[in-house]
Amino acid sequence: MSSLSAVLIANRGEIAVRIARVARDLGIRSIAVYSEPDTGALHTLVADEAYQLPGSTSAETYLNQAALIDVAVRAGADCVHPGYGFLSENSDFARAVTRAGLTWIGPTAENIDTLGDKVAARRIALEVGAPLAPGTPDPIDDWQEAQDFAEEHGLPIAIKAAFGGGGRGLKVVDALEDIEDAFAAAGREAREAFGRGECYVEKFLTRPRHVEAQVVADMHGNVRVLGTRDCSTQRRYQKLIEEAPAPFLSEEQNRQIVEGARSICQRAGYVGAGTVEFIVSEDGTVSFLEVNTRVQVEHPVTEAVTGIDIIAEQFRIAAGEELSFQEDPQPHGHAFEFRINAEDVAHGFVPSPGTVTSFEAPAGPGIRVDSGVRSGSEVPGFYDSLLAKLIVWGPDRASAMRRAARALEEMTVRGVRTVIPFHRDMVTHPAFAGERLEVFTNWVDTEYTPRHSAAGGDIEHVYTEREHMIIEIDGRMHRVGIPTGLLGRAVAPAPEEPEQENTEGxxxxxxxxxxxxxxxxxxxxxxxxxxxxxxxxxxxxxxxxxxxxxxxxxxxxxxxxxxxxxxxxxxx
Known part of the structure; x- marks a missing residue:
């Protein structure tokens, strides 16, 4: 990696930490940036240097192209890694980085324009023979066009951001009267997340699985597919659990996905790491979805079963080197990734910003934790809710599932509510952990019921913080958890309750x-x-x-x- 010496990481959170650590492994100096709410954040401490971007919102900081390039130049960076989200799929930023004399660690701006534009990507998929659901050939200008499409092709429809991904700017509509509001909301989310609000419409296939292929391609014409991932466990089209390889696919389905992904990237002249996403309908039909022209949040599950460091390959590709492997790797074992989001499961997965008072990660064989926080970290309300990722590998799916159950029980995050109770529930849920995968992309929204209480719905008690005490009875040790509130009342009188404001209406x-x-x-x-x-x-x-x-x-x-x-x- 002699041609690259210092990287500006144009991102925050766990992916910025991940990139900084890979850079150190490769002997590359890492330069972090941070907003005012992220002062002292973990990624700023892991990197070799850190520079402030004045402001709090994404637009003021991590989407501020001029400010990012200014820091890169002042700090002596010779390359920029955008991570995922923010500007990672913004071709204007890629061009600006190149014009500043810096190396862009990602696909070319032309790749981003072609494949990052979901409408253009659909055209390429059609050219190479990938099956497609009906959709508008170009972005639409107003909600009436979405209504016209729905009246022609039927409901439900998906209104999707033409530039971006990760579920941002995606609305599924089941009723004609909801189209106007959904179109406006999709555009707002897309502009907030990606700086562009154009949307297109496609027919939404019911009960689909979300299966994707990880691709890496160098400047020498080598295009490799690192296998498949299943990302069907989602809520509001935000992924919660991913696994590799995608289970319960036929050989033909797997071939369609792998070769379809390769063909699309070859036709586009793709360079870098990217993901080609498909849906697999309940009748077994495989249909192309989109291409994400960046590294994915879930890339570690692929790393776990292939042994290939995808971030390191991104640096190799940007430096003009060939990939470090010659053939598509065959998966070894099975892996899961659990996204540890600051969201309150007991109240509909609402965001839960605040201070992480305690962060205790599990350990042991096959366990990896990629985190953007530690004990004492502040979780601002301005950005994505992802705190960390728990990646678990096992020799097969069943053993990886058992290992995951143990790791999730060991993992402790206090101070903010997280989705860990949901994950603990899912690793024993017959729809996910059974002999076949019954989960589909909106299964959590439509069919999931928490199983933490006899009533089946109220899981408020799982967030009760407990003090654990060790006691011995007849020579046998017992671990007892006592709710912190009860323990406090045992040693001090309860404070008087303040008079509650009348909130009727x-x-x-x-x-x-x-x-x-x-x-x-x-x-x-x-x-x-x-x-x-x-x-x-x-x-x-x-x-x-x-x-x-x-x-x-x-x-x-x-x-x-x-x-x-x-x-x-x-x-x-």
């Missing part, structure tokens, strides 16, 4: 973040359960409904910051 924010828009006007009559506002935190937009029927009085305006439980408006 109040529209309360489900989490800390910002108000995006009102769907109704001040003074309007609303019905109980009607959607009245959209709120956003950690790049997740949610709808707030009216708790009662009556006349709305608006207290908070769009763009204003909100707190969890704060009053947005009142219905009387």
């Amino acid at each position: 109040a529209i309360l924010s489900p989490f800390a973040g910002s108000l995006v828009a009102w769907q109704v006007a001040d003074g309007d009559e609303v019905s109980e359960g009607q959607a009245v506002a959209s709120v956003e935190a950690m790049k997740m937009e949610s709808v707030v409904t009216a708790p009662v029927a009556g006349t709305l009085r608006i207290d908070v305006q769009p763009g204003e910051k909100i707190t969890k439980g704060g009053i947005l408006g009142t219905i009387s």
Whole structure:
């Protein structure tokens, strides 16, 4: 890697930590950037140097192209790694990096334009013979075009950001009357996450599995496919669990996915790491979905079963070297990745920013944890909710599942609520851990019921923090967990409860973040359960409904910051 000596990491969180560590392995100096809320974040401490980007929001900091390039030049970087998200699939940024005399660690700007544009990627997939669901040939300008498509091809439809991925800017619509709001919401999310709001529409296939192929290609014409991954366990099209290789596929399905991915990338002249995504419908049909022109969040599961460091290969490719391997690697064993997001499962996976008071990772054979936080880390509400990733390998799927169950029991995150209770539930759930995979992309949204209580729904108690004590009874050790609140009351009188504010008729924010828009006007009559506002935190937009029927009085305006439980408006 002699041609690259210093890398600016244009990202944050666990992927920035990951890139910094690989850079150190390769003898490359790492330069981190950080926003004001990320001051002292783990990625700034792992990197060799760190520079502040003044501001808090993504637009002010990690999407600020001029500021990023300025830091790179001032710090003496000769290359830029964008990670995933933010500007990783922005061809204008790739060109700006190159114009500044720096090496872009990723596919060419032309690759990003061609394959990052999902409409153009569909055309290439069609040329090479990949099966496709019906879709609009170009991005659409207004919601009426989406309605026209739905009336021609039927519902449900998917409204999708033309530039970007990771579920941002994706809305599945089941009713004609919901198309206008879904189109507006998809555009807002896309602009916030990727800086571009264009969307297209395609027919949504019901009960699909999400299966993808990892591709790496160098400048010498070598295009290798590192096998498949299943990413069907999602909520609101945000992946929660991934595994490699994708299980329960026929040889023909596997061949279609692997060779389809290779053909698409070869036709496009692709260079770098990328992922070609497919859906596998319940009748077994394989259909091309999109290409992600970047490294994926879930790349470690592929690394676990192939032994190939995908980030290191990205550096090799950018330096003009050939790939370090000559043939498609065959998978060894099975691996899972569990995304540890700061989200509250007990209240519908709402974002849960705050301070991580304790972070304890599991250990042992086949266990890897990629984390962007540690004990004491602040989790801002401005960015993605991903804190860490737990990757578990085993010699086969069943043993990897058992090992994962043990690792998840050992993993402890306190201070913010995470999705760990969901993961603990899933590794023993018959739909996921059984002899066949019954999970599909919206299974969590439509069919999942938490199994942590007799009632099957309320899992609030799983977040109760406990102090553990060791006691001995008849020579045998027992570990007892006592809720912290009960332990405190045993040694001190309970404080008097403050008088509660009357919130009857109040529209309360489900989490800390910002108000995006009102769907109704001040003074309007609303019905109980009607959607009245959209709120956003950690790049997740949610709808707030009216708790009662009556006349709305608006207290908070769009763009204003909100707190969890704060009053947005009142219905009387």
